[in-house]
Amino acid sequence: MIGAHDGKRLIGALEAGGTKMICAIGSEDGTILERYSVPTRSPEETMPEILGWFLEHKPAALGIASFGPVDPDPASESYGHITTTPKPGWADYDLLGTIKKVLPVPMGFDTDVNGSLLGEVSYGGSRGLNDVVYITVGTGIGGGVMSGGKLLHGMLHPELGHMLMRPHPSDSYAGKCPFHGQCLEGLASGPAIEERWGLPGEKLSDRPEVWELEAYYLGQAIVNLILCLSPKRIILGGGVMHQTQLFPLIRREVSTKLNGYIRTKELSDPDSYIVAASLKDDQGILGCIKLALNAMSFQS
Ligand code: ZN
Secondary structure (H helix, E strand, C coil): CCCEECCEECEEEEEECCCEEEEEEECCCCCEEEEEEEECCCHHHHHHHHHHHHHHHCCCEEEEEECCCECCCCCCCCCCEECCCCCCCCCCEEHHHHHHHHCCCCEEEEEHHHHHHHHHHHHCCCCCCCCEEEEEECCCEEEEEEECCEECCCCCCCCHHHCECCCCCCCCCCCCECCCECEHHHHHCHHHHHHHHCCCHHHCCCCHHHHHHHHHHHHHHHHHHHHHHCCCEEEEECHHHHCCCHHHHHHHHHHHHHCCCCCCCCCCCHHHHEEECCCCCCHHHHHHHHHHHHHHHHHC
């Protein structure tokens, strides 16, 4: 039987990242049964391997959460395309359409960060919350937004990582972003840390000034998000956030910058307001499973 395992439906997940593509098969309860990782080379090299793996595993539905920018609007002609990425070969690439041609099953599609957010609110520590911001801090910085239980898209989708920042008075670093210089990603992503300090973040754990400055920027961004979106929780994931000493620094920075202007029960408990991703870097894959389940229920 197609897409079945011990009588249960098998759900496919594709977390399409700029460095690697993670394919997985799981069950509806969020158990990941098998996974397979493919380095992201050109589409011609990468896609046949991914398609072959899914054809062999025969999922009943597939959820895709992709690096971007992407077009997440089902009414648009370029729905499911990766749009303006500088990554060679992937600009204007029809990711969803290419997979649909060979795997005709219900498919859900969204940004990588919306996928991770969906994983956390469906299977993780933020289950049941409807107003959440998820930020990943790694090679790049991106953010997903859920408002009133719906993933926010709008004209395209939020690009939280490129919000413009007020630089720290003592920081002379010009910023890493080729578009904006000193946007959040330009100042606080993993590559920005490495270029500013001359070493990758994981080799700077014992340098408090590195993390004070990192918290200054992430805290500033979170304050902007609190003021614009009024989320009930902020979840932080990605490789840089494995530096757990950042969390108390960020919470302090947020409190200092808000300066008592907003008083809510959520903000009165900073440890449960600004939290680490809870799913051990599986939040993206689990979000894909939820995207697939949503696509199935939409089509049935
Ligand atoms: Zn930027």
